[in-house]
Amino acid sequence: MSSAALFGYCGAVLVGLGLYGLITRAEVLRKILSFNVLGSGVFLLFGVFARRGAAAGLGADPVPQALVITGIVVAFSATALAVALLVRLNKETGQIIVTPDDSEESGEQGATR
Amino acid sequence: MTLIFACEVVLAGLLLAIATWTIVARTAFAAIVLFMVYGLLLAIVWVALSAVDVALTEAAIGGGVTSMLLMGAATRLRAPKTPVADVGLPLKIAAGLLCALVTTVLGAVVFFLPDVAPTLAPLAKDNLAASGLGNPVAAVLFVFRALDTLLEKVVLLLALVGVWSLASDEAWGGVPGLPVYARPGPILVFLAQILPPIGIIVGIYMFWAGATQPGGAFQGGTILAAVWLLTMMARLQDLPAINARWLRLLLVVGPTAFLAIGLAGFFIADSFLAYPPGIAKPLIIVVEATLTLSIGVTLALLVAGPPERLPQR
Amino acid sequence: MMPDTTSFIDATTTDGYLLVLVIVLPVLGILLSLALGGKFIERITLALLLVGLCVAIAIFAAVLRSDQLVVYVVGNWQPPLGIALRADGISAAMVLTIAVIVFAIGLYARSEFGQQKGAAVTRSSYAFWTLLLGIWSGLNAVALGDDLFNLYVALELLTFAAVPLVCVKGYEATIKAAMRYMLFALIGSVLYLLGTALIYGTYGTLDITLLADRVQDGRLAMTRIALKGRKR
Numbered sequence: 137m138s139s140a141a142l143f144g145y146c147g148a149v150l151v152g153l154g155l156y157g158l159i160t161r162a163e164v165l166r167k168i169l170s171f172n173v174l175g176s177g178v179f180l181l182f183g184v185f186a187r188r189g190a191a192a193g194l195g196a197d198p199v200p201q202a203l204v205i206t207g208i209v210v211a212f213s214a215t216a217l218a219v220a221l222l223v224r225l226n227k228e229t230g231q232i233i234v235t236p237d238d239s240e241e242s243g244e245q246g247a248t249r
Numbered sequence: 250m251t252l253i254f255a256c257e258v259v260l261a262g263l264l265l266a267i268a269t270w271t272i273v274a275r276t277a278f279a280a281i282v283l284f285m286v287y288g289l290l291l292a293i294v295w296v297a298l299s300a301v302d303v304a305l306t307e308a309a310i311g312g313g314v315t316s317m318l319l320m321g322a323a324t325r326l327r328a329p330k331t332p333v334a335d336v337g338l339p340l341k342i343a344a345g346l347l348c349a350l351v352t353t354v355l356g357a358v359v360f361f362l363p364d365v366a367p368t369l370a371p372l373a374k375d376n377l378a379a380s381g382l383g384n385p386v387a388a389v390l391f392v393f394r395a396l397d398t399l400l401e402k403v404v405l406l407l408a409l410v411g412v413w414s415l416a417s418d419e420a421w422g423g424v425p426g427l428p429v430y431a432r433p434g435p436i437l438v439f440l441a442q443i444l445p446p447i448g449i450i451v452g453i454y455m456f457w458a459g460a461t462q463p464g465g466a467f468q469g470g471t472i473l474a475a476v477w478l479l480t481m482m483a484r485l486q487d488l489p490a491i492n493a494r495w496l497r498l499l500l501v502v503g504p505t506a507f508l509a510i511g512l513a514g515f516f517i518a519d520s521f522l523a524y525p526p527g528i529a530k531p532l533i534i535v536v537e538a539t540l541t542l543s544i545g546v547t548l549a550l551l552v553a554g555p556p557e558r559l560p561q562r
Numbered sequence: 563m564m565p566d567t568t569s570f571i572d573a574t575t576t577d578g579y580l581l582v583l584v585i586v587l588p589v590l591g592i593l594l595s596l597a598l599g600g601k602f603i604e605r606i607t608l609a610l611l612l613v614g615l616c617v618a619i620a621i622f623a624a625v626l627r628s629d630q631l632v633v634y635v636v637g638n639w640q641p642p643l644g645i646a647l648r649a650d651g652i653s654a655a656m657v658l659t660i661a662v663i664v665f666a667i668g669l670y671a672r673s674e675f676g677q678q679k680g681a682a683v684t685r686s687s688y689a690f691w692t693l694l695l696g697i698w699s700g701l702n703a704v705a706l707g708d709d710l711f712n713l714y715v716a717l718e719l720l721t722f723a724a725v726p727l728v729c730v731k732g733y734e735a736t737i738k739a740a741m742r743y744m745l746f747a748l749i750g751s752v753l754y755l756l757g758t759a760l761i762y763g764t765y766g767t768l769d770i771t772l773l774a775d776r777v778q779d780g781r782l783a784m785t786r787i788a789l790k791g792r793k794r
Binding site for chain 1: 643
């Protein structure tokens with residue numbers, strides 16, 4: 137097994153872990169964390185393909201590396217927006233989860249802006 | 250099995266253990282601390298994959314500012330009146346099966362990869378001299394696929410506008426609500442006085458060296474953002490009002506320079522985002538320098554969050 | 563620049579610069595709105611939307627007239643190394659539709675988010691016009707993009723512009739809806755990225771036109787292309 141393949145399996149497990157956390161954790165902050173783990177697993181897969189593409193004296197294919205850098209920055213801004221939304225949601229409703237059905241909410245936080 | 254491979258196996262195992270712990274940790278605080286550790290371990294994995302630029306970015310953004318952001322959120326969230334109910338066991342089992350399936354499929358893809366891989370490395374290497382840079386990843390980011398980087402900068406700015414729009418009407422134009430220490434301890438103040446000068450030098454050097462070695466505008470800019478946030482959290486500096494003119498100018502100087510040079514490419518080179526052959530490197534350095542500043546300010550403001558109070562007069 | 567593997571690599575056509583314009587104009591608007599602090603943002607946005615509508619009509623006319631694709635190779639770096647923008651009949655029609663609809667939205671929204679003369683810009687008005695420009699740019703980039711990762715960035719642009727717009731009025735129900743939309747959009751985008759990674763790992767390119775050829779060619783051609791990658 138080459139080291140690229142090893143980290144490829146690692147990335148596959150991380151994708152599964154992140155997806156599991158995203159689905160099963162009820163709190164939004166934990167969902168955002170799991171999304172970050174999932175994203176890093178996908179980037180790791182990109183990295184595996186970069187490492188396998190080593191040629192012409194370069195240690196790894198530079199194109200996937202650039203894509204991963206862009207992806208990391210975009211994922212961070214997604215996290216920032218999601219977190220700001222969550223803090224606002226918490227300020228308005230006192231909740232840290234999103235419920236599928238509005239009618240289940242307790243009525244105390246019903247004030248609109 | 251060589252020693253290096255053994256180390257990589259240990260590293261991969263540790264990474265998966267920390268990731269699992271992050272997902273199943275009981276409190277949000279523990280999960281975020283573990284995520285910080287996870288980000289730093291992941292940076293080492295990237296070095297093992299010979300992707301040092303990515304390792305720098307992951308350490309700075311993944312392990313650094315993302316954790317800062319999440320920690321700030323965790324302190325700001327009020328606990329709900331009724332405790333959060335856990336999802337039911339059937340959903341957990343179904344999700345577990347689905348994720349096991351996804352992992353198996355991806356693992357099989359990795360297993361059945363052919364021995365020879367398609368790669369763009371030779372193409373990139375051949376055109377590296379024409380691009381004017383020495384770092385192939387920087388060449389891909391700022392020359393070959395510059396449109397991606399331009400759009401990515403726009404994405405960053407739009408996310409910032411989106412974050413700002415979550416403020417209340419009264420606080421618009423005011424000061425972000427970044428959690429700061431009410432009484433910063435002496436150690437924190439000491440660190441916040443020592444680290445920023447070092448951080449500024451390291452950040453600028455990282456952008457400068459990124460033309461020929463691993464590094465670049467994103468990594469350097471993130472370090473600048475981090476030390477600025479540190480001084481603000483230790484109350485050595487006040488948070489700026491988001492309407493401040495200097496702040497707005499710093500935010501846009503990077504993308505504006507990038508866009509202007511790109512549009513100039515219509516006339517002085519032969520295409521949008523093309524550089525004239527002789528002066529490609531100086532132009533790219535100008536773009537990267539302004540982008541470093543803008544990225545630093547943008548990332549710091551993304552962590553700081555939407556404005557929450559008007560500035561004191 | 564690229565070895566002889568496939569046929570379809572068009573050079574930039576004469577009207578190709580219009581494709582760049584229609585993506586870049588809203589970006590100019592966003593930068594201006596940030597720099598000026600929102601002073602003239604409504605007028606800037608409407609002016610840009612009008613110009614963009616003319617550019618979209620020009621693109622549509624160009625595609626109709628020439629009866630073939632309008633192509634722009636950004637930076638003159640051919641795919642697979644670089645990125646191309648491509649407008650065929652459907653893309654041109656989409657760009658025109660987008661421009662018409664967004665312009666109409668802009669005109670209609672003046673009653674709701676219009677700025678009073680001399681008054682300071684409000685939060686909702688500033689957010690609305692800036693994010694509208696973002697949506698317009700993202701939609702155009704999605705319609706004209708010919709590169710899978712460029713499409714990913716454009717889709718993220720769309721998401722980040724649309725989610726705050728959902729809750730721009732600030733009501734509690736809209737904030738909840740925006741949070742749900744954000745979570746689903748996050749899942750979707752990261753899974754899209756996973757697909758892109760697998761496609762790159764298999765075919766070595768992200769350009770959609772090149773992929774159309776390589777996917778058809780099959781396994782033998784893949785080995786050939788991979789071996790070409792190995793040649794010094």
